Amino acid sequence: MFSKRFKQLTPYTPGEQPQNRKYIKLNTNENPFPPSPMVEEYLKRVDSDILKLYPDPSSEKLKNAIGKYYNLPSTMIFVGNGSDEVLSFCFYAFFDEDRGFLLFPEHTYSFYPVYCGFYDIPFKRIPLEKDFSISINSYISEDDYSGVIFPNPNAPTGTYLESSEIERLMEKVHSNRVVIVDEAYIDFGGQSAVELVTKFDNLLIVQTFSKSRSLAGLRVGYAMGSEILISALNTVKNSFNSYPLGTIVQNAAKISIEDVNYFNMNRTRIIETRKFTVNVLKTMGWDILPSQANFVFIRKNNIPGLEIYEKLKDKGILVRYFGHRGIEDFVRVTIGEKKDMIVFLELLKAIQGN
Numbered sequence: 001m002f003s004k005r006f007k008q009l010t011p012y013t014p015g016e017q018p019q020n021r022k023y024i025k026l027n028t029n030e031n032p033f034p035p036s037p038m039v040e041e042y043l044k045r046v047d048s049d050i051l052k053l054y055p056d057p058s059s060e061k062l063k064n065a066i067g068k069y070y071n072l073p074s075t076m077i078f079v080g081n082g083s084d085e086v087l088s089f090c091f092y093a094f095f096d097e098d099r100g101f102l103l104f105p106e107h108t109y110s111f112y113p114v115y116c117g118f119y120d121i122p123f124k125r126i127p128l129e130k131d132f133s134i135s136i137n138s139y140i141s142e143d144d145y146s147g148v149i150f151p152n153p154n155a156p157t158g159t160y161l162e163s164s165e166i167e168r169l170m171e172k173v174h175s176n177r178v179v180i181v182d183e184a185y186i187d188f189g190g191q192s193a194v195e196l197v198t199k200f201d202n203l204l205i206v207q208t209f210s211k212s213r214s215l216a217g218l219r220v221g222y223a224m225g226s227e228i229l230i231s232a233l234n235t236v237k238n239s240f241n242s243y244p245l246g247t248i249v250q251n252a253a254k255i256s257i258e259d260v261n262y263f264n265m266n267r268t269r270i271i272e273t274r275k276f277t278v279n280v281l282k283t284m285g286w287d288i289l290p291s292q293a294n295f296v297f298i299r300k301n302n303i304p305g306l307e308i309y310e311k312l313k314d315k316g317i318l319v320r321y322f323g324h325r326g327i328e329d330f331v332r333v334t335i336g337e338k339k340d341m342i343v344f345l346e347l348l349k350a351i352q353g354n
């Protein structure tokens with residue numbers, strides 16, 4: 001009944017979204033604050049008549065708004081149904097078994113190997129440094145590869161690379177190999193490398209409305225890069241689904257990116273709560289990787305990561321445990337509202353005390 005392709009699939013496992021019990025959700029890097037009030041205003045006054053027609057297939061108004069924010073023409077922007085879809089199109093367009101290995105960090109976003117399985121792309125995991133950071137030198141020293149992808153900040157570690165390091169990589173990478181920097185978490189303290197896309201035609205920056213703009217449920221992601229790369233993504237999209245973003249989605253995302261004041265306030269609150277959380281964890285003797293993301297990756301001597309995860313879950317707090325070799329002691333904790341982080345820290349103290 002099923003195709004050979006289908007039988008080989010290994011799907012991605014997203015973080016839990018339990019419907020049965022009310023948890024404090026610190027497991028999927030969602031933003032605890034609502035989206036821009038202007039988005040709420042818009043949704044209240046939506047005229048359902050607009051749904052009679054198909055949406056603009058190229059999301060031109062939304063791309064113009066993103067372009068205005070980043071000072072890029074809309075021809076250098078591609079939008080899709082969440083950055084997961086944008087990434088999937090990138091994997092399809094730029095990598096395959098004939099072009100060599102796709103390189104990505106040993107510990108990173110676990111969707112990357114899933115796309116590789118889906119599209120039959122050979123990949124190589126590049127080890128992290130002892131301190132769990134990404135070293136550009138480890139990529140530069142590779143020669144047989146089709147491209148590179150990593151999140152910046154990396155997930156689930158939270159560690160961040162300066163743009164100058166990305167530029168150093170780009171100067172070494174051959175111009176027919178594509179480098180993708182997945183900036184899902186860039187707005188929480190990092191500096192986007194987007195300025196480099198006008199210098200390097202083979203660099204693609206991918207971002208999302210899901211985290212810093214509190215719109216995970218809307219499903220909007222985008223890529224920024226040279227017209228050559230963007231046009232390739234349009235070809236993939238138009239061979240798959242011409243209308244990945246609905247009219248309401250396009251309008252709401254446009255309104256969101258135009259509300260710069262709210263965006264800045266929103267991300268500042270998260271950064272401050274992260275600082276508060278990190279300081280308390282330090283006084284409690286936890287090992288915390290330096291994070292520029294809306295989550296922290298933490299461990300404690302003598303308490304297995306799985307135990308921390310299970311005990312917190314039992315008490316109504318969800319965090320993310322990966323259990324992969326090399327990071328099995330860690331749990332990843334999303335930065336939520338300060339009041340929730342206080343509850344989390346208190347529970348952690350109790351777990352430690354046992």
Ligand SMILES: Cc1ncc(COP(=O)(O)O)c(C=O)c1O
Binds near residue numbers: 029083085109216221
């Ligand atoms: C590194 C990274 N990239 C991309 C995504 C996908 O985000 P979305 O599809 O919601 O835009 C995530 C989601 O958690 C992520 O952690």
